[in-house]
Every structure is written in C-alpha cells, then in structure tokens.
Amino acid sequence: MVTTRRSLSDLRQNVKNGKKIFNGLVNMLKSQEQQLETLVKERNILQDQINMQHDQRVSDIRFYQDHIPQWRDRMHILDAAESDLIIDMKQGKSAIDKLNLEDKDDKLADNKSCFDYLSRYIRDNSPRKSAKSYKINSGNRDADKDVGSKMLEGEVRRLKHEYEKLASEKRSEISALFAGKKFVWNQYNLMEQKLTNQLKSKHSELELANGNIVQLLGSMEQLQSANDEKNELIARLNAKVAGLEAGANKSVERISKLS
Numbered sequence: 317m318v319t320t321r322r323s324l325s326d327l328r329q330n331v332k333n334g335k336k337i338f339n340g341l342v343n344m345l346k347s348q349e350q351q352l353e354t355l356v357k358e359r360n361i362l363q364d365q366i367n368m369q370h371d372q373r374v375s376d377i378r379f380y381q382d383h384i385p386q387w388r389d390r391m392h393i394l395d396a397a398e399s400d401l402i403i404d405m406k407q408g409k410s411a412i413d414k415l416n417l418e419d420k421d422d423k424l425a426d427n428k429s430c431f432d433y434l435s436r437y438i439r440d441n442s443p444r445k446s447a448k449s450y451k452i453n454s455g456n457r458d459a460d461k462d463v464g465s466k467m468l469e470g471e472v473r474r475l476k477h478e479y480e481k482l483a484s485e486k487r488s489e490i491s492a493l494f495a496g497k498k499f500v501w502n503q504y505n506l507m508e509q510k511l512t513n514q515l516k517s518k519h520s521e522l523e524l525a526n527g528n529i530v531q532l533l534g535s536m537e538q539l540q541s542a543n544d545e546k547n548e549l550i551a552r553l554n555a556k557v558a559g560l561e562a563g564a565n566k567s568v569e570r571i572s573k574l575s
Contacts, residue, residue, distance in 0.1 A: 319563070349557065351553060352550060352554065352557070355546060355549060355550050355553070356550065358546060359543060359546045359547065359550065362539065362543045362546060363540060363543060365539060366539045366540060366543060369535060369539060376528060405533050
C-alpha cells in the first residue's frame with residue numbers, strides 16, 4: 317500500500333516536472349518564433365532596400381551610359397575647336413607678318429622713288445647745267461638761279477610733306493594691325509581658357525559619375541552580404557526550432573505514457 321502511494325506520488329511529481337519542462341519548451345519555442353518573425357521582417361526590409369538600391373543603380377548607370385558618350389563627343393568637339401583656333405591664329409599671325417614685310421618693302425620702294433626723283437631733279441638743275449645756260453644767256457643767270465632754287469626748295473618741301481604723310485599713314489596702318497593682332501591673341505587666350513575649363517569640368521563630371529557607380533556597387537555588395545547573414549541566421553534558428561519541437565513532442569509522448 318505504501319509502495320503504491322509512493323509510486324503515485326512519484327508519478328505525479330514526474331508529470332508535474334514534465335509539464336514544467338513542456339511549458340519551458342513552449343515558451344522557448346514562442347521566443348524563438350518571435351525572433352524568427354523579427355528576423356524575417358528585417359530581412360524583408362533589407363531586401364526592399366536592396367531592390368531600391370538596385371533600381372537606383374540601374375537608373376544611374378543608364379543615365380551615365382546615355383550622357384557619357386555625349387560628354388565625350390563634346391570633349392572631342394572642344395578639342396577640334398581648339399585645334400582649329402590654334403591653326404587660324406597661326407595663319408593670322410603669318411598673314412600679319414607677311415603684311416608687315418610687304419609694308420616695309422613698299423615703304424622702302426616709296427623712299428627710293430622719292431630720292432631717285434629728287435636726285436634727278438637736282439642733277440637736272442645742278443650748277444654745271446646752270447653754267448651752260450650762263451654761257452648762252454648770261455644776262456638771265458641770276459633770275460634763272462633764283463627761280464631754280466625756289467623750285468627746288470618747293471619740290472623738296474612737297475616731297476618731304478608727301479613722305480611724312482605716307483609714313484604717318486603707314487604707321488597708322490601698322491599700329492592698327494598690331495592692335496588687331498593683340499585683340500585676336502587676347503580672344504584666343506580667352507577662348508583657350510574657356511575650352512580648358514570646359515574640358516576640366518567634363519573630366520570632373522566623368523570622374524564623379526564613375527565614383528558614384530563604384531560607391532553604389534559597394535553599397536549593394538554590403539547590403540547583399542548583410543542579407544545573406546540574415547538568411548543564414550534564420551536557417552540556423554529554424555533548425556534549432558525544429559529540434560526543440562522534436563524534443564517537445566518526445567516529452568509530450570513520455571508524459572502521455574506516464575499518465
């Protein structure tokens with residue numbers, strides 16, 4: 317009788333302990349399930365972020381792919397324009413130098429013509445010729461000499477005036493040419509600086525675009541790595557929950573047998 321009571325008491329105690337174990341397993345399973353639900357939510361959020369990043373990356377890459385050829389074409393156009401401008405400037409400089417040389421030649425030719433004319437005039441009205449005239453008509457010597465001297469002086473003054481006028485005109489033309497040359501070179505320098513700045517800007521835009529793509533790819537890799545870690549953790553927890561469920565089922569079976 318005492319043995320029977322003791323057996324019943326032990327059985328009740330075992331059942332009570334089994335229920336405690338079962339309740340503990342149930343609570344553990346609930347906690348694991350909550351963790352799994354939280355991880356699944358976080359994984360879904362992370363997956364949404366990855367999808368958004370992917371869509372943004374695709375959009376940015378398409379944008380850069382569409383615009384990079386245009387930027388490169390513009391750079392080629394700017395390079396060609398700069399080359400053409402340099403060629404034009406060299407040709408303009410050559411033309412100005414040639415014009416200056418021709419102007420100097422013309423000036424020398426004009427001077428030579430003036431002095432040749434003056435030499436002929438002086439030779440034609442020299443004292444030797446006046447002496448011959450004196451033998452022919454000595455009575456008019458003084459009058460002819462005065463008239464010849466005045467004519468010579470007047471001709472010299474006229475030639476000198478014309479030469480100074482011509483020299484002034486040539487100096488003005490040369491000054492205008494040099495001023496035009498200076499203006500053209502200034503315009504060339506401004507254009508060259510502008511083209512250089514534009515090329516630098518386009519290079520910076522290309523480097524920035526490449527940097528954004530690299531940064532975006534790195535961010536995508538980090539998000540994908542974090543998502544993979546979440547998936548591995550969820551898989552381990554699922555395996556652990558499955559093991560706990562199997563242990564709980566065995567405990568229930570033992571309790572049922574004891575009952």
